Amino acid sequence: MMNVEPSIFALLVAAGLISYVCRIAGFWIMGRVPIGPRVRRGLEALPGATIMAIVVPAAVTGGPAALIAIGAGVGMALWLKRDLLALAVGLLTAIGLRAVGL
Amino acid sequence: MASSTSFVFTRSGLLEGVRLSFVLLPATIIFGMAFGALAQKAGLSLAEAVLFSAFVYAGASQFAALGAWQDPMTLAAAASILLIVGTVNSRLIMIGASYRALIGTVPTAQAYPLQAVTTDFTWVTGIGYIERGGRDLAVPLGAGLFIWLFWWSATAPGWLFGQAILDPRRYAIDLVLPLMFALFLVPMWKGAARAIPWLVAGLVSLLLFWLIPGHLYVFFGALAGALAGAFSRDER
Numbered sequence: 001m002m003n004v005e006p007s008i009f010a011l012l013v014a015a016g017l018i019s020y021v022c023r024i025a026g027f028w029i030m031g032r033v034p035i036g037p038r039v040r041r042g043l044e045a046l047p048g049a050t051i052m053a054i055v056v057p058a059a060v061t062g063g064p065a066a067l068i069a070i071g072a073g074v075g076m077a078l079w080l081k082r083d084l085l086a087l088a089v090g091l092l093t094a095i096g097l098r099a100v101g102l
Numbered sequence: 103m104a105s106s107t108s109f110v111f112t113r114s115g116l117l118e119g120v121r122l123s124f125v126l127l128p129a130t131i132i133f134g135m136a137f138g139a140l141a142q143k144a145g146l147s148l149a150e151a152v153l154f155s156a157f158v159y160a161g162a163s164q165f166a167a168l169g170a171w172q173d174p175m176t177l178a179a180a181a182s183i184l185l186i187v188g189t190v191n192s193r194l195i196m197i198g199a200s201y202r203a204l205i206g207t208v209p210t211a212q213a214y215p216l217q218a219v220t221t222d223f224t225w226v227t228g229i230g231y232i233e234r235g236g237r238d239l240a241v242p243l244g245a246g247l248f249i250w251l252f253w254w255s256a257t258a259p260g261w262l263f264g265q266a267i268l269d270p271r272r273y274a275i276d277l278v279l280p281l282m283f284a285l286f287l288v289p290m291w292k293g294a295a296r297a298i299p300w301l302v303a304g305l306v307s308l309l310l311f312w313l314i315p316g317h318l319y320v321f322f323g324a325l326a327g328a329l330a331g332a333f334s335r336d337e338r
Contacts, residue, residue: 011180015157015163030198050197052303052324059284070277094277
């Protein structure tokens with residue numbers, strides 16, 4: 001249970017290092033690129049673009065329940081501007097829809 | 103823009119970061135436990151599962167890596183695990199790049215520790231805080247450290263009592279992350295013209311997800327969105 005094989009430990013350290021390189025690479029590279037108006041616009045678009053690139057495939061592969069639930073959650077967020085409530089509504093919608101087989 | 107702004111790191115900022123990340127705790131604990139449960143099934147010891155979470159601290163890549171896990175481990179499996187971790191985490195490259203536009207003036211000795219504990223959740227917390235005018239980088243640092251603590255801690259009970267976690271789809275656990283991200287987009291909405299990069303990113307990511315095996319779709323989807331933003335005519 002508490003044993004750690006040396007080879008597995010090495011693998012986990014390597015995985016951690018690779019993750020760290022990914023974490024600093026973008027920051028490092030963009031520190032070496034001159035930031036003109038074009039690059040600035042690209043960087044400004046990046047947060048929303050990254051989130052969309054994560055959300056859209058997840059929503060589509062989650063089935064119709066996922067799409068409706070995300071729609072319901074976003075609708076709640078727009079309406080009441082309460083994130084936690086919107087999250088709860090979205091999740092309950094998904095649980096309900098899946099319970100009836102959607 | 104940020105070139106003349108100076109950022110600070112304060113103790114109260116650290117606490118503010120902890121406070122801001124409370125909302126991320128339920129999802130963090132659920133995912134951490136789910137990872138522990140799956141790691142136990144895949145053949146990792148309790149200590150190995152916890153170390154995995156502590157070292158890598160990037161849930162999506164950890165789940166994907168378990169899919170390639172072999173017990174006993176082979177060299178080929180280890181190589182594909184590292185490849186999976188690298189490609190799934192390629193989206194963190196984009197996250198780091200977006201930080202540069204906001205906090206580019208910070209000395210590297212302060213920026214890199216922050217990057218080390220930055221993950222999708224705490225990044226969204228961090229950019230939200232900075233875009234609201236926040237200048238204390240101990241806030242995203244505190245959020246990153248606080249969530250990290252819970253991430254690897256939650257792995258242990260998941261490993262020990264994971265059998266109790268039933269089908270994650272039934273309780274919509276697979277949707278917690280997409281939902282939270284979708285909700286983060288709501289305050290970021292600044293009109294339809296500014297959302298064209300979002301549309302491009304979403305479509306490219308989805309197409310790549312369908313067309314090419316592997317995990318690079320987020321990276322290239324986000325890149326496509328950033329390019330669409332860079333070449334938009336929107337001159338402000």
